[in-house]
Amino acid sequence: xxxxxxxxxxxxxxxxxxxxxxxxxxxxxxxxxxxxxxxxxxxxxxxxxxx
Amino acid sequence: xxxxxxxxxxxxxxxxxxxxxxxxxxxxxxxxxxxxxxxxxxxxxxxxxxxxxxxxxxxxxxxxxxxxxxxxxxxxxxxxxxxxxxxxxxxxxxxxxxxxxxxxxxxxxxxxxxxxxxxxxxxxxxxxxxxxxxxxxxxxxxxxxxxxxxxxxxxxxxxxxxxxxxxxxxxxxxxxxxxxxxxxxxxxxxxxxxxxxxxxxxxxxxxxxxxxxxxxxxxxxxxxxxxxxxxxxx
Numbered sequence: 679x680x681x682x683x684x685x686x687x688x689x690x691x692x693x694x695x696x697x698x699x700x701x702x703x704x705x706x707x708x709x710x711x712x713x714x715x716x717x718x719x720x721x722x723x724x725x726x727x728x729x
Numbered sequence: 730x731x732x733x734x735x736x737x738x739x740x741x742x743x744x745x746x747x748x749x750x751x752x753x754x755x756x757x758x759x760x761x762x763x764x765x766x767x768x769x770x771x772x773x774x775x776x777x778x779x780x781x782x783x784x785x786x787x788x789x790x791x792x793x794x795x796x797x798x799x800x801x802x803x804x805x806x807x808x809x810x811x812x813x814x815x816x817x818x819x820x821x822x823x824x825x826x827x828x829x830x831x832x833x834x835x836x837x838x839x840x841x842x843x844x845x846x847x848x849x850x851x852x853x854x855x856x857x858x859x860x861x862x863x864x865x866x867x868x869x870x871x872x873x874x875x876x877x878x879x880x881x882x883x884x885x886x887x888x889x890x891x892x893x894x895x896x897x898x899x900x901x902x903x904x905x906x907x908x909x910x911x912x913x914x915x916x917x918x919x920x921x922x923x924x925x926x927x928x929x930x931x932x933x934x935x936x937x938x939x940x941x942x943x944x945x946x947x948x949x950x951x952x953x954x955x956x957x958x959x960x961x962x963x
Contacts, residue, residue, distance in 0.1 A: 688779070688837070689776065689779060691836050692779040692837065695829065695832050699825060699828075703822075703825055707942055711945040714948035717952045718948045718949075721951075721952045721955040721959070725955045
């Protein structure tokens, strides 16, 4: 494999790492957000029932 | 005495999903621009294209930790829980970009320097910065009392953010393997537009991430406060 082709492997690896992080964190944050909203709605129901 | 998150403070998603979609499209556009318009570098060839993700990731790391500094100091001064939650959200996002910066640096370093890692001043100080904020996030996970958690992590956040100028200046203070700071004045004009555009794209992504993480943190705190109120009412 020549130098130019080897360089492209590293470029592809760098962009793959970037998109893995960006997509992974987006999925994580949306999951955290959805669970937080569900727990919040449940807590509000309990709080209203206690009043 | 701290000011707690109340039910009225909990926001909806608003137009943030739209902003996230815009940030994503903008990033795809700027990365395409970088690939299509920048010629191979005289010394590094196509490896130069890693600059469009490595340098913005490093800048965004610094910016996120600067936000941690500002909001941690605000929390210590005013005691408002919202400031603590913004600082924590920025710390988590900053730590993510910090890790990405380190990984991209390693991927670039292997073909450019012949090694994945060197105990160079810039690399080592960036690793120390990352470890400080891993400590910050661990502390948040282990301390249950919200006031104590906020005060302790605000102190760690301030100390951690003070490390940012050391990381930035490390290439000047200790001239080792890593090149000097990259900015539009030190980069070939052929690469400046793509570098700037990618930096803005990363900035938009960071804003989106911090805002959504903050929204989740507000909901988590409001849930804790609602549960406490329900327990007191019984």
